[in-house]
Amino acid sequence: MxxxxxxxxxxxxxxxxxxxxxxxxxxxxxxxxxxxxxxxxxxxxxxxxxxxxxxxxxxxxxxxxxxxxxxxxxxxxxxxxxxxxxxxxxxxxxxxxxxxxxxxxxxxxxxxxxxxxxxxxxxxxxxxxxxxxxxxxxxxxxxxxxxxxxxxxxxxxxxxxLTLPARLSATSGLNAIAHAVEALYSVDANPVTSIMAEQGIAALAAALPEILANPASHDARSHAQYGAWLCGTCLGSVGMALHHKVCHVLGGTFDLPHADTHAIMLAHVVAYQAGAAPHAMRRIARALGADDAWTGLQALAARLHVPQSLAEIRMPHEGIGRAAELVLQETYANPRTPDYQSIRAMLERAWRGTAPQPDPL
Incomplete structure (x- = not known):
């Protein structure tokens, strides 16, 4: 056996x-x-x-x-x-x-x-x-x-x-998905929150495109709200990791819109984590019906017409180095140990809106 x-x-x-x-x-x-x-x-x-x-x-x-x-x-x-x-x-x-x-x-x-x-x-x-x-x-x-x-x-x-604009619904929903994504590779992940995380991602991924097409749909809105509750419960139950640290730094330092920042950074951070959290990557991809977690998240973001780059939300390019330094201060527990050069390169890709890239560890 x-x-x-x-x-x-x-x-x-x-x-x-x-x-x-x-x-x-x-x-x-x-x-x-x-x-x-x-x-x-x-x-x-x-x-x-x-x-x-x-x-x-x-x-x-x-x-x-x-x-x-x-x-x-x-x-x-x-x-x-x-x-x-x-x-x-x-x-x-x-x-x-x-x-x-x-x-x-x-x-x-x-x-x-x-x-x-x-x-x-x-x-x-x-x-x-x-x-x-x-x-x-x-x-x-x-x-x-x-x-x-x-x-x-x-x-x-x-x-x-029902009156939440479709665009804000999309970015807010991707923000919620980020909670579940990080719960799957959290240092204190557990079977209960992992089940909730995968269901939350799947519910939102299915509902958000429908909301974009039909913002008045009670059914789509209800499923999105259900997914958001699941994802939020994950956020409250286990510790978050690099994605949330990056978004807190960017939002607090440069006054960037919270949900937009999460929506832009999510696929990039997931690609960054890929080699260190393969089991989480498989569950994210399964929830999205995608081959890879980061490509699935990027495709969902593109389908929802959310901002694709930090430059679009007025993140100053000269702030990338400072942001990378702040990310490395008081770091959160993370499956991959971050370093300045790789974080800066990830932020550079996100600023330009180029495709997320998994780094070899």
Whole structure:
């Protein structure tokens, strides 16, 4: 009989409640009540003010307040203003309405106030089911993992995603896929998250092209949201690796759009990892129905018409060297040990939009 190593792994389920289904945003006041909340502070970006008003209208009287200045990468100056508002209105819980910007701000507030959170995501970013926060101060983005920022409840209402533009749906969905991709070669990967990761990639890869063709499709939107939940749960359950480090550096240092950066870098980083994580590459390729993981991801990105190069999103070429240096600081656990020259070469390819290339190890 073939010698088979015994299965050994750790899996930690995160303590949060998920409500999934069309129209379930209307249950927000009851969820808040169950958390003992009567004076919620709703946080959103300026673009989501109307939606925040609609959620506020579900509550009786004038018990809610809205802070609508959430911004990408959770800048500290925005967080400090929101903290002042939360204290002034004596908020007893936080409701994030929107994508990663709103959810990130709610997490930053929860970290400093201990207030419970309810998240109503409108994108596929997945941060609503993670104990991870990334904050930017003095031009540098830092992340940490703590249960203190994990939302107590998440309400997935497909109707909240119907107005997400097709292009943003595509980049947000690729951002979600990145969580699952890295979960498959994470240092603490386990059978549970690996199953979720492969299913999440497959669900999003099937749904996103349909959303591009028919943005009003409830079915495609629902499957994309399901895939995003699976991928986000992977992000929250195991550690991420090089791709997330690269994107945090690029986004925090050069103020690049978060989802676009993930969408552009994903195939390049996967190609970079290929020789060091062959089992993960096979599972990614299988989920995509492709011969290779990186070519499948690149083909999906091209099919979704997302930006193909860092130059398109105004990453300065002269910043490549600095980015490579920052990637090597406080590195994440990774199947391949990164070095300056190979990281710089990968970033150069991504800046120019040339094809991803697996490097010989």
């Amino acid at each position: 073939e010698d088979v190593s015994p299965i050994r792994f750790d899996y930690h389920a995160l303590p949060s409640r998920v409500l999934f289904g069309a129209g379930r945003r209307r249950e927000t006041p009851e969820v808040a009540r169950q958390l003992g909340c009567t004076l919620p502070l709703i946080v959103c970006t300026p673009e989501q003010q109307v939606l925040a008003d609609a959620i506020a209208s579900l509550f009786a009287g004038s018990s809610t307040h809205i802070f609508s200045e959430a911004a990408m990468h959770t800048p500290w100056d925005v967080t400090s203003r929101a903290l002042m508002v939360a204290r002034e209105v004596r908020a007893d819980c936080l409701i994030a309405v929107g994508g990663g910007s709103a959810i990130g701000l709610a997490k930053a507030l929860a970290l400093r106030t201990g207030l419970p959170q309810i998240a109503l995501p409108t994108t596929y970013a997945g941060s609503e089911v993670t104990p991870i926060i990334g904050e930017t101060q003095d031009g540098e983005k830092r992340t940490r993992r703590t249960l203190d920022v994990l939302p107590e409840a998440v309400i997935y209402d497909v109707e909240l995603t």
